[in-house]
Structures are given as structure tokens and as C-alpha cells.
Amino acid sequence: MxxxxxxxxxxxxxxxxxxxxxxxxxxxxxxxxxxxxxxxxxxxxxxxxxxxxxxxxxxxxxxxxxxxxxxxxxxxxxxxxxxxxxxxxxxxxxxxxxxxxxxxxxxxxxxxxxxxxxxxxxxxxxxxxxxxxxxxxxxxxxxxxxxxxxxxxxxxxxxNFTWSISKKNFVALLPSSNGFQLPSSILDSYQMSSSRLEEFLKAKTNQIYSISEAPGTLHLKTEGVPIHNAASPIRYNLEEGKFMLSLNKESSAFxxxxxxxxxxxxxxxxxxxxxxxxxxxxxxxxxxxxxxxxxxxxxxxxxxxxxxxxxxxxxxxxxxx
Known part of the structure; x- marks a missing residue:
């Protein structure tokens, strides 16, 4: 090796x-x-x-x-x-x-x-x-x-590793113009409306996000880019080269x-x-x-x-x- x-x-x-x-x-x-x-x-x-x-x-x-x-x-x-x-x-x-x-x-x-x-x-x-x-x-x-x-x-x-396969823990933030795209199914995962999720992410990331809805998709606009080492549920997947949002909102380590x-x-x-x-x-x-x-x-x-x-x-x- x-x-x-x-x-x-x-x-x-x-x-x-x-x-x-x-x-x-x-x-x-x-x-x-x-x-x-x-x-x-x-x-x-x-x-x-x-x-x-x-x-x-x-x-x-x-x-x-x-x-x-x-x-x-x-x-x-x-x-x-x-x-x-x-x-x-x-x-x-x-x-x-x-x-x-x-x-x-x-x-x-x-x-x-x-x-x-x-x-x-x-x-x-x-x-x-x-x-x-x-x-x-x-x-x-x-x-x-x-x-x-x-x-x-x-x-x-x-x-995607063994013990966590049965439950998805993250969803990828896909880059798009002025921000990222997320599947609208995340609203069900968080049990929130898009406006509530917007406020929630602002509070948890200390960054300004605005969310607009389209069929099957949420568009996140932000003034900056996510930070690799933030106190935030948005984390970086090094192997895939993507920022991802945690779905474990009740977790003590969220x-x-x-x-x-x-x-x-x-x-x-x-x-x-x-x-x-x-x-x-x-x-x-x-x-x-x-x-x-x-x-x-x-x-x-x-x-x-x-x-x-x-x-x-x-x-x-x-x-x-």
C-alpha cells in the first residue's frame, strides 16, 4: 500500500x-x-x-x-x-x-x-x-x-456503507445557477414547508438561503458557498466531491x-x-x-x-x- x-x-x-x-x-x-x-x-x-x-x-x-x-x-x-x-x-x-x-x-x-x-x-x-x-x-x-x-x-x-444503507442520511446539493438543487422530497423528510426549511437552514448554517419550488425540485440560492468546516448540517463528501445535507435533524450531532x-x-x-x-x-x-x-x-x-x-x-x- x-x-x-x-x-x-x-x-x-x-x-x-x-x-x-x-x-x-x-x-x-x-x-x-x-x-x-x-x-x-x-x-x-x-x-x-x-x-x-x-x-x-x-x-x-x-x-x-x-x-x-x-x-x-x-x-x-x-x-x-x-x-x-x-x-x-x-x-x-x-x-x-x-x-x-x-x-x-x-x-x-x-x-x-x-x-x-x-x-x-x-x-x-x-x-x-x-x-x-x-x-x-x-x-x-x-x-x-x-x-x-x-x-x-x-x-x-x-x-452508502453497510449499517446505514437501510436509512438514507444525506441528500446531495447539486450545483445550479446561483445555488443548488435538492429533491422536493426533502420537505417530507424534514416535515417542513419550503419557507420553514429556509428559516431552519438559516438558523443552522448562519448563511442566508432562499428557497423556490419547481415540480419535484427545490432551488437553494445563497450569497456564498458552503464552508467545509462549518457548524452546519451541510457537509462535504470528499470522495464524491459534493456538498450534502444531513437528513438527521433530530441528531445530537446534526x-x-x-x-x-x-x-x-x-x-x-x-x-x-x-x-x-x-x-x-x-x-x-x-x-x-x-x-x-x-x-x-x-x-x-x-x-x-x-x-x-x-x-x-x-x-x-x-x-x-
Whole structure:
């Protein structure tokens, strides 16, 4: 299996101290941080090393046995997130509490444990809380619980995979003039009129949409394009190259940014691979239910998509590079 280099090709300009220093200086100036130039010099190498370390982890995950892929993938992810945080906060990490993961898992039952029904719980401090607040301006997530099945259903790339086939979780936004087209059947899925759906999407995406109806079709007009990393039910399917709208409006993860979804699942998988050795080994040997194919598919998707989403965040949230 080839190394995962393609996912990091876009990061190549950052593997230069001079380029990274200028980039960080622009970031700090935009954030109105004092001594932006000095701090950008201080952080250009830590920034590069986080990206370089992430690339190494992801490359090794691509060729590693499945048994250790979750560990390598999660640590690569964490390195990318720390690089992002350095573009916002030149003093990161300001305390040891920021170095915690920010998520806990429940104690697993040895009998009849199912990964898709397992839950994680968010904490007050740690990396998850930090990225939610600093990257996505989301607060008050402490104590929230999310099941693995709920989270996976909010990844559009998992749309047509095994356990979710019986229920469609996303509908594609097809590009058209000044916006997108959707099938009018979505009104039945949401149990809303077109005017109610218009207001609903405005509230959930923080973007202005206007909806007009035609036979069998809804036309969504918008002033901008969807954002890859928004707190929104509109997510990007990397494999198909399409934005898609979630149909799971009652889901607790309905508007959660997709990077946070990947973080929660990746964290739990890394904990299982490290500490639940017996269950993890049995899963890979016996493949008793949908857990195994879903985990394999998620790892494949996440290893390609997380570096893509992180770069899109840097490009759109920081500067067009």
C-alpha cells in the first residue's frame, strides 16, 4: 500500500521556516496579537514540526496493520490540530489542562459490547474543548454525550456503507445557477414547508438561503458557498466531491463541525486499540457484526479527509494560500 503523501501535498509550502513565519505573522496580526513578528519567529519551527509529525503519523497509519492504525491516526490528527491552534494562540498550550484529550469514554462491558452503541463524553478542559472554542467558536459542550453510531451517520462519506444503507442520511446539493438543487422530497423528510426549511437552514448554517419550488425540485440560492468546516448540517463528501445535507435533524450531532465528529470517533478508537486489547483482537479475528467494516471504512475515510479538512480550515479561516 502506498504512503499517504497525497493528503499532505498542499502543505508543502509550509515546510519552510520563512514561509511559515510570514504566514504566522499574518495570522497574529489579524488576531491583533502584540509582537506578532517576534512570536511568529518563535513559533514557525513548532508549527512546522507539528505538521511534519502529523504527516509521519498518517503515512505510517496508511501502511500499518489495522491493529495500530487508530493510534497512529489519532496522534496525527492531534498534531494537525495543535498546528491550527498555533495560528490563533501563539502561547498554546498555556496550561497543562489544555494537553488533556478533552473527552472520556465510559467503562466498557465485556459482554455484548458494541462499538456503534458506545458513547464518549466531552469534558470542560482539553484539546477537544480548545478546538471547539478557538477553531469553531462553539462553547458549552461540556458533559455532552455522543454515540459512535450517531457520529458516523453525520459523515457523508459513510452514506452508502453497510449499517446505514437501510436509512438514507444525506441528500446531495447539486450545483445550479446561483445555488443548488435538492429533491422536493426533502420537505417530507424534514416535515417542513419550503419557507420553514429556509428559516431552519438559516438558523443552522448562519448563511442566508432562499428557497423556490419547481415540480419535484427545490432551488437553494445563497450569497456564498458552503464552508467545509462549518457548524452546519451541510457537509462535504470528499470522495464524491459534493456538498450534502444531513437528513438527521433530530441528531445530537446534526450541526457539529465534521472535524469534531472525526476527533470524537478517532479518540475512542485509539483508546480501544490501546487499552481494550482483548475486545479489539477478537473484533479483528471474528468480525461478529457491523462494527468491524464500519471501523475499517471510517479509518480509510478519516485518514484522507482530516488532512483535507484541516487544510481547508487553514485556507478559508486564516488566509487564502
Amino acid at each position: 502506498p504512503e499517504n503523501n497525497d493528503n499532505f501535498d498542499k502543505y508543502t509550502p509550509f515546510f519552510s521556516a520563512s514561509s511559515s513565519q510570514l504566514f504566522l505573522q499574518k495570522c497574529y496580526t489579524q488576531e491583533k496579537i502584540a509582537e506578532a513578528e517576534i512570536k511568529s519567529y518563535d513559533n514557525c519551527y513548532p508549527f512546522i514540526y507539528h505538521l511534519e509529525h502529523a504527516k509521519t503519523y498518517y503515512n505510517q497509519a496508511a501502511i500499518a496493520p489495522l491493529s495500530i492504525q487508530p493510534i497512529l491516526t489519532f496522534y496525527g490528527f492531534a498534531q494537525l490540530l495543535k498546528a491550527c491552534l498555533l495560528t490563533i494562540d501563539p502561547n498554546y498550550p498555556e496550561s497543562t489542562s489544555m494537553l488533556a484529550h478533552g473527552v472520556t469514554t465510559r467503562k466498557k462491558k465485556k459482554q455484548q459490547y458494541e462499538f456503534l452503541k458506545d458513547e464518549v463524553k466531552t469534558q470542560k478542559n482539553g484539546l477537544f474543548t480548545c478546538i471547539a472554542e478557538k477553531l469553531f467558536h462553539i462553547k458549552h459542550l461540556e458533559g455532552e454525550k455522543f454515540s459512535m453510531g450517531t457520529l458516523m451517520k453525520e459523515i457523508p462519506d459513510m452514506q 450541526s457539529l463541525p465534521e472535524l469534531l465528529i472525526h476527533y470524537l470517533i478517532s479518540y475512542n478508537l485509539s483508546i480501544i486499540a490501546r487499552y481494550e486489547t482483548e475486545w479489539w483482537a477478537e473484533l479483528m479475528k471474528t468480525m461478529p457484526n457491523d462494527d468491524y467494516p464500519c471501523i475499517v471504512q471510517f479509518l480509510k475515510i478519516s485518514q484522507a479527509k482530516v488532512p483535507f479538512l484541516i487544510f481547508e480550515w487553514i485556507k478559508s479561516e486564516r488566509f487564502h494560500i
